[in-house]
Amino acid sequence: MKKFLVQLSLIASLVFVFSLTAVWAQQMQWGPTGAYPGFMGMAPPPSKCKPAGPPMCFPPPSGGCPPVQGFDPYGCPPPMCAPPITAEASAFVGYLFKNHGAGIKIEFNDGDVVGLTSTRHDFDLQGVWLELALPFAVSENVSLFFTGAHLFPTNTKTVQSYRRVDGVARREWKPDIQWWELNTGLTFRFTPFAAGLAGFRWSSFVVDFTDPTGQLGFVSPEDEAQLTVNAYIPFFGLVVNAEPTCNSTLRGALLGFPALPSNVEFQETLTPAAQVSTRLSTSATDYRSGYFLEALAEASTRMKAWTLGAVVRFDLIHTERTRDFNVPGGSRQAEIQFDRRNWIVGGKVGYLF
Numbered sequence: 001m002k003k004f005l006v007q008l009s010l011i012a013s014l015v016f017v018f019s020l021t022a023v024w025a026q027q028m029q030w031g032p033t034g035a036y037p038g039f040m041g042m043a044p045p046p047s048k049c050k051p052a053g054p055p056m057c058f059p060p061p062s063g064g065c066p067p068v069q070g071f072d073p074y075g076c077p078p079p080m081c082a083p084p085i086t087a088e089a090s091a092f093v094g095y096l097f098k099n100h101g102a103g104i105k106i107e108f109n110d111g112d113v114v115g116l117t118s119t120r121h122d123f124d125l126q127g128v129w130l131e132l133a134l135p136f137a138v139s140e141n142v143s144l145f146f147t148g149a150h151l152f153p154t155n156t157k158t159v160q161s162y163r164r165v166d167g168v169a170r171r172e173w174k175p176d177i178q179w180w181e182l183n184t185g186l187t188f189r190f191t192p193f194a195a196g197l198a199g200f201r202w203s204s205f206v207v208d209f210t211d212p213t214g215q216l217g218f219v220s221p222e223d224e225a226q227l228t229v230n231a232y233i234p235f236f237g238l239v240v241n242a243e244p245t246c247n248s249t250l251r252g253a254l255l256g257f258p259a260l261p262s263n264v265e266f267q268e269t270l271t272p273a274a275q276v277s278t279r280l281s282t283s284a285t286d287y288r289s290g291y292f293l294e295a296l297a298e299a300s301t302r303m304k305a306w307t308l309g310a311v312v313r314f315d316l317i318h319t320e321r322t323r324d325f326n327v328p329g330g331s332r333q334a335e336i337q338f339d340r341r342n343w344i345v346g347g348k349v350g351y352l353f
Helices: 002-025
Strands: 088-108 116-137 142-153 158-164 167-191 194-216 225-245 248-257 262-270 278-303 306-327 330-352
Touching: 088 262, 088 306, 116 167, 116 330, 167 225, 225 278, 262 306, 262 330, 278 330
Parallel strands: none
Antiparallel strands: 088 116, 088 330, 116 142, 116 158, 142 167, 158 167, 167 194, 194 225, 225 248, 225 262, 248 278, 262 278, 278 306, 306 330
16 A cells, blocks of 8 residues: 555646646747657648638737638638647557567676576566656747656566586576656657657666565575665657648657666575575676666547547666675676567647647
8 A cells, every 4th residue: 555655646746747738838938849759649730731821910809810711611621720839748558468579698707606607587577668758849940748657567587597516406586677767858849740859868767576486496485575666867869750631640660778877686595405594696797788768659639629549568677797706705706688578559639739
């Protein structure tokens, strides 16, 4: 119950911050520009379905636009009569899934630890992904965006395997996953249908493993483990848009970075058969390689000030590093590899300001 209240308070804080920013964004004078893929409902500049309007458009006292010959009253409004769009507050809800979607592999370089020479821990990623976003225009061709996201996991167990000097071992765990992400960045529109993207992502991925069962080679039900990955990811990308009709938009995006600045921590209590209990924990680290990649496709439609859309997204991060592990009586050096990949399929609803 306490953990649920903490999650609820954090989400409420995100909503409050986005609301304040939206009020400020409404005062901006510029129209739509490009945006972070999947969450921005702003259209590109007037295109073939928005013919040029009259030199000036003076609304009558009723507040509507005067009739202009040649315009379809059920189609796109004349650009000068359409209200400017400066921001879109949106919520994206999707199902995140991937069999063996996350995993950590550890291989000791200079000797075994209580008879273990390596371990691999793979687990499925499943759950409901909630993301709140607020992109808004800061100039004619530049947009600023903020997003915050959280995973509500549904998976119930994971499997960890070990290689021993005299054979193999394994056990299952009950995982408790906490995954939060914050993004911010800029988009710059350089053609009517394409925009560049640059930003920063903080991703916090923490998993507590408890209640080991199905143990082969281990004897204690009190053993536990924890994986903590904090990634600080700069990224660059490209967003492309198309408008099949005046009120529908197709969008695709690809973004990434050829390195993965991050901190990977792993702790585990080991109680092998006929051995004393040992606490394994990480210490010094030496980064070797890593990368981040994300691809996204979105189809959305606009109904007055509201947008509805369907989104498919794929994310991948990978990192390798050499790390020292603290063990009783000294330390052991090991090679660590962490991977996380997942699909998200869902829908979004947005409101244009």
